[in-house]
Amino acid sequence: MQPLTDIKPGFSIYYLSEHAITLEFGHDISEDMLWQVSNFNTLINQVPFAGFITSVPAYSTLSIFYDPIQVIKAEELPGQDCFDKVSNYLRQLKSYSDTESPSSNDVIIIPTCYGGKYGEDLDEVAALHQLSADEVIKLHSEAIYKVYMIGFVPGFAYLGGMSAQLATPRKPTPRKTIPPGSVGIAGQQTGIYPLATPGGWQLIGRTPLPLFDATRTQPAFLKAGDQVTFTPIDPYQFEHYRH
Amino acid sequence: MMRIRIIKPGILSTIQDLGRNHYLSQAVPVSGAMDTLSARIANIAIGNNDNASVIEFTYADAEFMTETDMLIAYAGDGAILKAGELIIPAEKSVFIPAYTSIQLVNNPTGSRTYLAVAGGWDVPEVLGSRSTFITASMGGFEGRNLRAGDTLSSKEAVNPTTAILFSLLKSENITYPAWSIARRMFLPTDTKRIRVVPAHEFSWFHGLAIVNFLSLPYTLSMNSNRMGYQLDGEPITRIIKNDLLSTAVTPGTIQVTGNGSMVMLMADCQTTGGYPRIAQVAAVDLPLCGQLKSGDTIYFEDISHQNAEMLYLEREEELQQLKDAIRQKYL
Numbered sequence: 001m002q003p004l005t006d007i008k009p010g011f012s013i014y015y016l017s018e019h020a021i022t023l024e025f026g027h028d029i030s031e032d033m034l035w036q037v038s039n040f041n042t043l044i045n046q047v048p049f050a051g052f053i054t055s056v057p058a059y060s061t062l063s064i065f066y067d068p069i070q071v072i073k074a075e076e077l078p079g080q081d082c083f084d085k086v087s088n089y090l091r092q093l094k095s096y097s098d099t100e101s102p103s104s105n106d107v108i109i110i111p112t113c114y115g116g117k118y119g120e121d122l123d124e125v126a127a128l129h130q131l132s133a134d135e136v137i138k139l140h141s142e143a144i145y146k147v148y149m150i151g152f153v154p155g156f157a158y159l160g161g162m163s164a165q166l167a168t169p170r171k172p173t174p175r176k177t178i179p180p181g182s183v184g185i186a187g188q189q190t191g192i193y194p195l196a197t198p199g200g201w202q203l204i205g206r207t208p209l210p211l212f213d214a215t216r217t218q219p220a221f222l223k224a225g226d227q228v229t230f231t232p233i234d235p236y237q238f239e240h241y242r243h
Numbered sequence: 244m245m246r247i248r249i250i251k252p253g254i255l256s257t258i259q260d261l262g263r264n265h266y267l268s269q270a271v272p273v274s275g276a277m278d279t280l281s282a283r284i285a286n287i288a289i290g291n292n293d294n295a296s297v298i299e300f301t302y303a304d305a306e307f308m309t310e311t312d313m314l315i316a317y318a319g320d321g322a323i324l325k326a327g328e329l330i331i332p333a334e335k336s337v338f339i340p341a342y343t344s345i346q347l348v349n350n351p352t353g354s355r356t357y358l359a360v361a362g363g364w365d366v367p368e369v370l371g372s373r374s375t376f377i378t379a380s381m382g383g384f385e386g387r388n389l390r391a392g393d394t395l396s397s398k399e400a401v402n403p404t405t406a407i408l409f410s411l412l413k414s415e416n417i418t419y420p421a422w423s424i425a426r427r428m429f430l431p432t433d434t435k436r437i438r439v440v441p442a443h444e445f446s447w448f449h450g451l452a453i454v455n456f457l458s459l460p461y462t463l464s465m466n467s468n469r470m471g472y473q474l475d476g477e478p479i480t481r482i483i484k485n486d487l488l489s490t491a492v493t494p495g496t497i498q499v500t501g502n503g504s505m506v507m508l509m510a511d512c513q514t515t516g517g518y519p520r521i522a523q524v525a526a527v528d529l530p531l532c533g534q535l536k537s538g539d540t541i542y543f544e545d546i547s548h549q550n551a552e553m554l555y556l557e558r559e560e561e562l563q564q565l566k567d568a569i570r571q572k573y574l
Contacts, residue, residue, distance in 0.1 A: 014443045015548040017493050018526040018555045022443070029488065056267045056491040058515055063491035065267065068552060069559055081552050151489055151515030154271045154379050158489075195379055212269075214369050214381045220269035 011040075011062075013087045019053075021086055022063045029160060033060045034148055038225035040093075049089045050074040057224040058149050059158075064090065105227065107144055110192065112183050112205040112230045113238040114140075119205035125168050125185060137232055139163045140183075140204065145190065147226040155194035155212030155220035159228060162190045174200035181207045183230065194220070205230070208241035245360055245397040246310040249389050253305030253347060255469075258364055258383035258395075259357075259510075260296045263372035267514045273494055274374035274382065277469060277510050277533030278355050281319040284426050285359035287566055288316035289336045290404030290573070295363030296373035298389070300356045302536075303349040310394065313339040314361040314409040318426055320353025320534045326417055335423035338412035353534030361405045362398035376511060407573040424565065429558065430531065435541045438528045439497065440548045444519035447483040448499070455479070456521060460540045461505065467537050469511040474541075478503030479521060492516040495524035495532070507532065525551040527558050 011023040025036045041057045044064060051070030056063040064086060071082040079085035114137045115122040126136045145159035152158075162185070170186045175198060178184075182193045184201025193199055194211035207230075211221045222228065233241075249256070259282065262275025276282035276299055283293040303322040316336050317324055324331040325346050331337055339345070347356065366373050366384050375383025384393060401409075412418045445453070461476035479499045492498070496508045498518035507524065508516070509532070524532055525546060535541065546554075 015440065015523075016443075016491065017440075017495060017523050018548075018552050020491070020493055022491060027488065054265050054267050056514060058490040059488040061488075061490040065264065065493075068555060072556060081549055083548060083552065149489060149515065150268060150270045152270060152513055154266075154269060154381075156270055197378065212379070214271075214379065218269075219266065219271065219370060223268070 011036075013090065015083055016063055018068055018082070020063050020065045021083060021090075022061050023090065024061050026060045029059050029148060031146065034146055034160075034225065037062050041224070043093060044090070047093065049077060049086065058151065107227045107229050108222065110183075110207050110209060110228055110230045111233045111237070111241065112141070112207045113233050113235055114205035116235065118235070118238065119183065119203050121171070121202040122204045125166070125202050125204055128168060129165055131165070136166065136204065139166055140190070141230040141232050143229070145228045147222050147224050147228060149224055150220055150222065153193075153195050153197050154214075155222070157191055157211070157220075157222040157226075157228070159190045159192075160188070162188060164188070166190075168202050170200040171202060174198050175203075178203065179206060181209065181211065183207060205232075206238070208238050244311070244365075244399055245313045245362075247307045247313070247360075247395050248310055249391055249393045249395070250306040250308055250344070251304060252389045252391055252393075253300050253302060255301040256305060256389040257299050257375035257377070258296050258366050258389075259299045259374045260363075260372055261294045262510065263370055263374055263376070263382070266370050267491070270514045271370060271379075271381075272376060272511050272514060274376045274469075275372070275510050276355075276357060276374075278319055278353075278357070278530040279533070280429060280530035281355070281426065281534075282357040282359070283562065284334055284424050285316045285318040285357045286363075287562070287569065288318070288334060288424050289314055289359055289361055290402045290408055290569060291359055291361070291363055292402070293562070293566075295359060296366060296383075298358040298364065298395070300347055300358065302354060303347045305347040307345055309339050309341055309343045309345065311341050312413060313341075314405065314412065315339060315358060317356055317358045318424075319356035320350055321356040322347035323350050324348075324356075324358075329417060331417065332419060332423060334426050335419050336408050336412065338409070338414065338418040340415060340417070343417070354536040355534060360397040361409060362401040365396045365398045378511070404570050404573045411573075429561065431528075434531050434534075435539070437532060437541050437543055438525040438546050438551070438554075439522035439543050440525060440551045441545060442496065442520035442522050444483075444487065445521060447481050447485070447519050448521055449480040449482050452477075452479045452481075452503075453521075456505075457543055457545055460542055462540045463535050463537050465537045467535075469509055471509050471512055472507045472532070472535065474505040474507060476505075479505060481519070487517050487519050489515045489517040492520070493523075495526070495529045496520055497522045497524065509533070525554060527551070527554045
């Protein structure tokens, strides 16, 4: 990790809708960018303005959703209209963000059964890179990943930090349905499908962890900024995980 | 408590409210009524809170039976409600006695109709909303579309205005007051001209493509649903061919896909997207889009984001006045 003092947060602001604006911190996928976005996200949730609803972090942007009725009535927010009022508030917040501490360094473990019916594309991925299946599992499970973004479907985490040796293009034809918990690779990224959905990622394994559960207070198991690692388990452990 | 039984569910009938706004960062879509204006007007007409859950019927060919005396209101352009030969008027409070069979018959004007009941339909709140999101089997009635045989009850607690309306209208027959809410009052004369605000990647597109976008007709393809509408028409070409990193999108966002075709995102859309965005539908015109159906032709007209916000605030002010007026009438 880089020394935090080297990072100078800065962003531009653009209109997204009458209910939202987006802060753009840059144009790349990097740990710096992730840090800036996560840091500002923590800050805005700690000191929200009147009418703040929620924030959506992505690779290099943070979108802020609000209720225009409450914002326009908020006399403490200077500005002509809601867009101005919210922009002004966020710009003045920026000056404090340098001193914020980063999120926790805990690493979340994802037990994963690789290959076979749990990861039907494992052999194909291995063959493509002239590796054995075990080497793929080793490379995939020894890395520590960062959650860059939750998107696509509820609880789907885009993870960065995969070994470049495993980078694999998407499948030419997406599968119609993918079992929940499937761990996939697409390009430089790896991710976990929380729900049964269609998808084009190469599937190398599957976790028994429920990644999304609407009955929990935090329904998504992972959030942007989290650190994650995969631990291989065998089919017996997978099948008996819930018991 | 009031109750209906679904006899014929129609093509897609779900419970919706004004959406699930607090879990976007976990990629839980907003969902909610596609035409929020009609859903709110149906609620306001019976003294409900705007956000009370309603049934969203898609097109007609649906039927339900009242199992108790009911106070309902409906609004939208997908169907007309009839009890036998009797047309039930829209956009006003209506008393319907128990064991009346109600049919939804075709209204070619639009696609969706909202049925509000005194107190709202009683389904559990999931992540702060009663809206159905079928992909994740979440919310609404058991996380799914309504089926024949389902019985739906209303919540016990109702607003004072609703209670007064019910006792005033209660009789042996279908009864309604003389007044109704003119939804037309909130709509522009040309409901197929959609106002949009240029989006962040607007300048990525060719000048001629922008001219086309703002002057030529675009048609909703068959590939249109609650997640979004594919728009057929002159392709939108790009000058800047950069990749866009996935970032937050929202209902009303118009994305341009790789082959130059446009997709207008709707209620159940993903929370993030990686296609460049040409425009954002003005919040006041998004309900109009919720009534579109495959084959409909629309035009786009650009306005500034300041103008769009002003129109939104004016609309909300008018709706507030309407709510106050109805409340005062009955208290």
